[in-house]
Each structure stands twice: as structure tokens, then as C-alpha cells.
Amino acid sequence: MNVNTLILGAGAAGLMCAAHAGADTLVIDHAKSPGEKIRISGGGRCNFTNLGIQPERFLSENPHFAKSTLSRYTQWDFLDLVERHGIAWHEKTLGQLFCDGKATQIVDMLLAEMAPAQLWLRTEVGEVSHDGTRFRVVLTREGRNTTVSAQILVLATGGLSIPKMGATGLAYRIASQFGHGLIDTRAGLVPFTFSGAPLDPLKALAGVAAPARVICETAAFDEALLFTHRGLSGPAVLQISSYWSEGQSITLNLDPEDKLAAALRVAREDEPRRDPATILSRHLPQRLVAQMMSGGSQTKVRQLSDSQIEEISDRFRRWKVTPSGTEGYRTAEVTLGGIDTAGLSSKTMESRHQPGLFAIGEAVDVTGWLGGYNFQWAWSSGWAAGQEISARH
Numbered sequence: 001m002n003v004n005t006l007i008l009g010a011g012a013a014g015l016m017c018a019a020h021a022g023a024d025t026l027v028i029d030h031a032k033s034p035g036e037k038i039r040i041s042g043g044g045r046c047n048f049t050n051l052g053i054q055p056e057r058f059l060s061e062n063p064h065f066a067k068s069t070l071s072r073y074t075q076w077d078f079l080d081l082v083e084r085h086g087i088a089w090h091e092k093t094l095g096q097l098f099c100d101g102k103a104t105q106i107v108d109m110l111l112a113e114m115a116p117a118q119l120w121l122r123t124e125v126g127e128v129s130h131d132g133t134r135f136r137v138v139l140t141r142e143g144r145n146t147t148v149s150a151q152i153l154v155l156a157t158g159g160l161s162i163p164k165m166g167a168t169g170l171a172y173r174i175a176s177q178f179g180h181g182l183i184d185t186r187a188g189l190v191p192f193t194f195s196g197a198p199l200d201p202l203k204a205l206a207g208v209a210a211p212a213r214v215i216c217e218t219a220a221f222d223e224a225l226l227f228t229h230r231g232l233s234g235p236a237v238l239q240i241s242s243y244w245s246e247g248q249s250i251t252l253n254l255d256p257e258d259k260l261a262a263a264l265r266v267a268r269e270d271e272p273r274r275d276p277a278t279i280l281s282r283h284l285p286q287r288l289v290a291q292m293m294s295g296g297s298q299t300k301v302r303q304l305s306d307s308q309i310e311e312i313s314d315r316f317r318r319w320k321v322t323p324s325g326t327e328g329y330r331t332a333e334v335t336l337g338g339i340d341t342a343g344l345s346s347k348t349m350e351s352r353h354q355p356g357l358f359a360i361g362e363a364v365d366v367t368g369w370l371g372g373y374n375f376q377w378a379w380s381s382g383w384a385a386g387q388e389i390s391a392r393h
Contacts, residue, residue: 001146001147001149002150003025003026003118003148003149003150003151004024004389004393005022005024005150005151005153005154006025006026006028006135006148006150006152006154007026007027007154008028008029008125008137008153008155008156008157008170008171008174009027009028009154009155009156009157009158009361010027010028010029010031010034010035010119010121011029011036011037011038011156011157011361011362011378012035012037012038012110012361012375012378012382013156013158013362013378013379013381013382014027014029014156014157014382015027015034015035015110015113015114015382016110016378016379016382016383017383017385017386017389018110018117018119019110019113019114019117019382020382020383020385020386020387020389021117021154021389021390022386022389022393023393025114025117025118026117026118026119026120026150027114027117027118027119027120028119028120028123028125028139028141030121030122030124030125030166031121031122031166032121032122033121034111034121035104035106035110036166037162037165038104038107039103039104039107040103040165041103041375042098042099044102044103045098045100045101045102046098046103046105046106046375047092047096047097047098047371047375048078048089048097048098048372049075049079049372049375050075050095050096050097050369050373051075051091051097052094052095053074053075053372053373053376057373058070058366058367058368058369059188059242059367059368060341060365060366060367061341062365065344065346065365065366066380067346068346069346069347069349069380069383070376072347072383072384073379073383073384075097077383078376078379081109081113082109085105085109085112087099087100087101087106087109088101094223094371095371095372096371096372097372120141122141122142123140124139124140125137125139126139126145128153128177130178134151135149135150135153136149151356152356152357152389152392153174153356153357153358154357154359154360155170155171155174155357155358155359156359156382157171157363158171158362158363159171159185159334159335159338159363160185160329160335161187161188161332161333161334161335161362162329162333163330169185171338171359171363172185172338172339175343175351175359175363178351178354178357179354180340180343180359181339181340181342181343182338182339182340183337183338183339183340183365184337185335185336185338186335186336186337187241187327187328187329187335187336188242188332188333188335188336188367189239189241189242189332189333189334190238190241190326190331190333191228191232191233191331192241192244192250192325192326192327193230193231193325193326193327194230194231194323194324195324196324198321198324199231201291202227202231202232202321203227203229203230204291205227205287205288205291206227206228206229207226207228208226208287208288209225209227210224210225210254211223211225212224212234212252212253212256213236213256214236214237214239214240214250214252215240216240216243216244216248216250216251217245218243219239219240219243220240221235221239221240223235223236223239224236225254227288232252235370235371238333239370242334242336242367242369246325247322249320249321250320250322251318252319252320252321253318254288254292254319255283255284255313255316255317258313258317259283260284260312260313260317261309261310263279263280263282264279264280264301264313265306265309267279267301268301268309272300272301273300273302274300275298275300275301276293276301276304276312277290277293279301280312280316284316292315292316292319333370333374334368335362336365337365337367338362338365338366339363339365340365341364341365347384347388348385349364349381350388358388358389360378360381360382360384360385361377361378361381361382364381366381
């Protein structure tokens with residue numbers, strides 16, 4: 001079977017690429033339905049992009065690589081596409097855009113856009129080669145092997161996150177075969193785990209959530225923090241996990257707006273007979289306050305000196321903990337690392353080693369923040385590759 005373009009992966013990037021790659025395109029995926037990650041994202045409503053997209057909010061060995069692609073196909077371009085398909089949307093916190101309805105609306109939109117490309121599901125990839133003129137890819141579909149010959153081959157099979165959805169390292173293997181370097185991969189946007197004594201105070205707070213600033217050596221994020229039976233989760237933790245390295249400690253600031261010391265000083269004058277914990281519980285969950293204040297004396301607010309108030313404030317603002325690890329790819333939203341961008345064109349996503357080979361989406365060493373950033377990278381990189389492929393027809 002001969003096609004112009006063979007796209008491996010019917011996820012966000014692959015479908016977007018197919019929508020722009022022109023005629024004679026075949027998209028294949030081993031899943032039973034396309035866009036599985038789109039379907040489950042955002043609680044089933046798909047956080048499809050973010051109003052605050054900027055290159056500085058993406059991690060890569062080459063922090064400049066994503067600039068061209070993100071600037072040529074922006075969040076506004078994708079939003080225009082969404083609106084042209086009549087999909088209602090709303091903005092949540094921090095510029096995050098969601099469907100009013102179901103995430104499957106985004107999948108249906110992309111499927112409509114990619115017509116008349118063919119889509120083969122439940123299809124496995126076998127041997128991949130290049131004969132000097134065209135790619136030859138052995139596919140297994142419905143128990144039968146088919147060799148597809150293609151002028152263009154696009155790697156859009158994602159990373160290693162959420163293996164229960166079928167995530168594999170296929171794109172890495174094929175890229176390596178054609179001379180591409182790989183940046184070490186690890187789980188990103190993932191909860192932290194703790195073990196031994198450091199876990200005990202966190203486990204005691206399982207289920208408690210609070211606004212926080214979570215800080216590591218190179219980044220800080222202000223969002224919700226969630227204590228779990230295994231450690232820490234919540235948006236602020238997921239964000240910082242992408243910047244964290246094994247063995248590093250992180251600092252939890254449970255008073256990011258610096259309200260607690262002032263509240264205690266006011267209460268010292270206005271409610272002198274109150275317990276400090278009572279005052280603090282007006283600003284933070286009671287269980288959290290009880291845990292942080294445990295072991296202290298039964299002092300009333302009126303008895304607190306300025307230095308004691310500062311000590312209490314520091315306790316909440318500078319809680320240093322050291323994760324033993326993360327939940328790993330099992331629950332990670334993204335994979336950090338991947339195909340080294342040094343081997344790709346930042347304008348077209350084409351290989352510098354093998355003409356006609358493209359790599360897009362999560363398979364590439366570009367990882368965005370939580371909140372629609374990684375979908376935008378999929379849309380932008382898929383569009384860039386599709387535009388180049390279409391121009392060659």
C-alpha cells in the first residue's frame with residue numbers, strides 16, 4: 001500500500017497534523033478509538049489550551065526551540081478553530097480553557113478537520129525502514145500484516161505517561177534508528193511520594209487541601225496543595241514536579257499571602273483569650289492547623305510575643321520536606337525529555353538526519369506547564385509539520 005504521509009499516533013498532535021497534511025494521508029493507532037488522552041483530560045471537558053501560552057512556560061534542553069512553532073500557530077488560532085465548530089467553552093483559573101460540554105467534541109472536531117485522511121485503529125507498528133527513497137512500515141491490523149510505503153513518516157505516538165492507555169517508547173525507538181539523540185525521560189506533572197518518618201505528618205493530613213506556594217531550587221508555583229496517603233499532590237505540586245530533581249527538598253509555604261502573622265497580631269489586641277489555633281483556623285483547614293501547632297504550649301494569643309508570632313508564621317511559610325520520589329509514569333500527565341530537539345527543525349519539526357521524517361507532540365523534548373500548555377504544543381507542532389508536508393504535495 002502506498003501513501004504520501006503515514007502518521008503514527010492518533011492523539012492530539014497526530015490528528016492535528018493529519019488535518020493539515022493534505023491528501024493521501026494515513027493515520028494509525030493501536031487504541032480502539034482516537035484521541036484517548038483528549039477524551040479523559042480536564043475531567044472529561046478537555047483543558048484544550050491556555051490564554052497565557054509563552055515559550056518560557058515550556059521545559060526543554062533547548063529552551064528556545066518551541067518559540068517558532070508556538071508563535072506561528074497560537075492559542076488564538078486553536079480557539080478560532082473551536083469557535084468555528086460551534087464548541088462552547090469557558091475560562092477557569094489561570095487562563096485555562098475548557099469545553100462547556102464534553103472533551104469528545106474536540107476529538108470530533110479534529111476528525112472532521114482531517115477528512116479525507118484515512119484512520120486505522122487497533123493497528124500495531126512492526127518493522128520500520130527506509131529504502132533510500134521511501135519509508136516502509138510493517139503494520140498489523142485485524143491479524144493481518146500490511147506493508148505501507150510512505151514518502152513522509154510522522155512520529156506522534158507520545159511519551160511514556162499513563163501506560164495503562166498504551167503509552168510506549170515507540171517514537172523514541174524509531175527516532176534513534178534514524179540517528180536521533182534522546183534526552184533522558186522522566187515523569188512530569190506528577191504527585192510526590194514519601195516514605196518512612198517524613199510521610200507520617202503528610203499521611204495524617206490525607207484529604208486536606210489548601211492554597212500554597214510550593215518552591216524548589218529553580219521554580220515556585222502558587223496553586224492548591226493536596227495532602228495524600230502517599231505524599232503530596234494538587235496543581236502546585238504537579239507543576240513543581242517537572243522542575244524537581246531526585247534528592248532535592250521542596251518548601252511548602254502554606255501562607256503565600258502572608259496573612260497569619262497579621263491575623264495573630266490583630267487577635268492579640270481584639271481577642272486576647274483565644275487560642276492561636278482558633279485564629280489560624282479561620283485562614284487554613286482546622287486539621288492542618290492542629291497538625292502544625294501540635295506539641296506547642298497552650299498559650300493564649302495575648303501571651304504571644306512578636307518573635308513567637310513570627311516563629312509560628314515561619315512554621316507555616318517554611319515547611320521543608322524531601323520527597324522520596326514521584327508516582328511515576330503511572331499517573332504522570334506528561335513525559336519530560338524525549339527526542340532531542342537538536343535533530344529537528346524548529347520551524348517544520350522535520351528531522352535533520354532523515355529527510356521526510358517528522359516528530360511532533362509529547363514525543364519531542366518539549367514539556368509545558370499544567371493547564372492546557374501541552375495540548376497547545378501538540379496543536380502547534382502538529383500544525384507546523386502538517387503545513388510543511390502539505391506544501392510538498
